[in-house]
Amino acid sequence: MRTTLSPAFTGSKMRHMMPFMTEISQNIITYLKENVKGNEDVDINDLIRRYTNDVIASAGFGIVVNSVKDKDNEFFKLGEGIFKFTGLQRIAFFIATVWPNLYKKLGIPLFPESTTNFFRNLVSTTIDYREKNNVERPDMIQLLMEATKGNLKHKSNENEKDNVGFATVDEGLKPQSVNRKWTFDELTGQVFIFFAAGFESSGSTLVMAIHELSINPHIQEKLYQEVKEFKEKNNALSYDNIGDLKYLDCVLNETMRKWSAAMIMDRTCTKAYELPPPREGGKTFKLKPGDIVYNMVNSIHMDEKYWPEPEKFDPDRFSDENKHNIKPFTFMPFGMGPRNCIGSRFAILELKVLLFDLISNYKVVKSEKTLIPIVLEPSEVNIKPKGGSFVRLEKRV
Template sequence: MIVEFFIFIITVVIAYGLYNYYDNHSYFKKHGINFMPGVPLFGNTLKSSLSLMNMIHELDEIYKAFPEDRYIGLVQMTARTIAIRDPELIKQVTVKDFDYFTDHRQIFSDPLFSESLFSMQGEKWRHMRSTLSPAFTGSKMRKMVPFMCQTSQNIVEHLKETEGQNINVGELIRRYTNDVIASTAFGIEVNSVKDQKNRFYEYGQKIINFSSVQKAKIFLSVIFPKSGFQIFPKDSLDFFKHIVTSTMEYREKNNVERPDMIQLLMEASKGTLDGPTEDKSDTVGFATTELTAVKPKGEVQKWSTDQLAAQAFIFFLAGFDSTASVLVMAFHELALNPKVQETLYQEVKEHHEKHGTVTYDGVPTLKYLDGVLNETLRKWPPTLILDRVCQKPYTLPPPREGGKPYTVKEGEVIFNFVNSLHMDEKYYPEPEKFKPERFSDENKQNIKLSAFIPFGSGPRSCIASRFAILELKVLLYYVSLNFILQKCEKTRDPIELTPGEFQVRCIGGSWVKFQARK
């Protein structure tokens, strides 16, 4: 009986896969949209699903298949999407016509994730975005730089103690981003390079290192979006939720204040979070996104403690791994490009001799540091695609000359390419080369802004881009000031990405030797 049941289930799944396969392909053909034939149940993501290729490269193959098209058809598992590859059209749908595409698609149903700003939809999202925007202005971020500097000094001291050793940069940098988030978001002082097994770091690792079971759940969640699978470990979610709720209760009871994210969330919950939503002249780098004004309808919404905990969790998730991946690639690239590293050192050294440290106001003056970070964000953006769900019928222009317009229906998903756009020689000559001078003051005018979107585009762009850039630059500053980054026998040159990963990670890790400057 059990065998017959499993045979029935397998037959149903195969039948569904075949039906979906032919239905998607006939749909694209009917509407004159070019696409690459996929595989039943896997669509265009078979190689990455089976750990044969990193998803970045698999998506890039599709992007390059139709170089003259504004958009193409793409099937992720069984989900049919329209993938936009024209930067001006991406700008159109994410900025000018944002009201047609306000939401992300829903895959994860974990409470802390689904209640976060990233996953919220419609008016609920507008209210939360409007509530939190003042928390990420320059005046608020300025207060967090000292925490970043202190954590960076911990890393410098650790590297001096381990001088000459081959260091797995990935693990080291995640300890840095862990400690920065612990301090600036959760109000917890942690030194993860000394206390290697602290609970904050251990629970963070459990969240971002997906097991085979978790990957299978993600696979099934894409095929069956309403399946309700819990992706993240419950004990880790409970840990972070408890920190937020208990800290809020303690501070409220004892009238304690600290310039961190929990304090800002407490002010937001009371409606006392003030300050301008945006000062366009106050940027910490070329990649800083605008805190676009979002006007919610109706009365100001009251937020529960659980909902506020969800914002702290998503802040941790983005800051712990996404930010770390950019720093890891920056250090790897510096080790491979000693001339770039020397130019960066001379700028940082000159600044340090004049000012003695790096400050919020000093960060924008470090032009070459900004170029190094922008070039890293171009080659290795933490976001591969920008997904959006259509809220009301929207007509796209013809995909190519001689084609016909396509109307995106309500509920349909569109993808906007990011990584492939950044690596297109049409916008960036010699895209494989690491050239920070692309972003010099003289060359910025040649950058097509709609083709550089590492933190997203439009009102749904990353609300914490200013924080992320500061976090990245502060550590780059102190490490470049104190060390020469050298290749070792484990350093992969050129960088090759790990197959089957959702994250940007080098095969075997990014290994670098740190030689103290005399």
């Protein structure tokens, strides 16, 4: 399934999805200009998740939503509800992660029936309409339709090392001929995963990036100068020139290092290996094939052995002069190996488009409600500032 889907997330496909992102980003800026005053606090957490929701709705499913205007639309309420786990859902999520076979036998629903029914209906009606009316749109449902028919192929000249950003990952599973019949639930499951990952992970990263810029004005000013110079040289932001924003890439990389949305990578051991003692006087540990290994990404990203002053927000770690010093497997916001995040290009584009427009139009200023230093919400499974993230937005002249 992974091999079949890989061509859906290559640079050539992302090029066609980027216009959806720019359109929705402009919706956010228009809303801010019409509704937000410079002396009022803005709930960044809410604003950003409305942006990521609308991007996924459009680029994923061909549904046009403007969540800053239609605040209670079904798509947004669904996304918010997915990650508000009840006590039973938390237990089910833990069992599903640690003992997947037991979870299947128990048959405990991880998500409400209304959620699964929504996605089943969405996928079936969209596919049925497009097939009957011969409609094509460069979004994720279209790509999945092509994948199930075996029409989604890697181009021989597809350059995986494109210019989207330093953190993009190569496809670990090489393209091959796959003749596989997908069930409707498998197809729906891919749509759901795409929605869940795009809504929450990207949203968390954007919130933390904006929060960091508000409490590090010198970094924000350096970013603004780059954006300003870029706009003087280019007519508009596009897939072909987005890689020219070097410092923007640094800011996002440092955000993903310090506040990695993917906190854990789980992998299955395929070869016996003896882990060395974790400290002097400690014991070795033998891994056997079939063992599940949980790799704590944040622990590596915050290890001063690899990242001096890890608590400091320093985008220059990822500058052209410094990034060659980054040791392999110490920066893994999208994972590593054959099971890395298939949507890294999509995520980075989504993050950069909104930050570019926001910094172009507004100076992000800390307020009395801005949390300094940032403390995370302890009861959440995702990265969120405790009590929310609030800043003030001052219009640039």
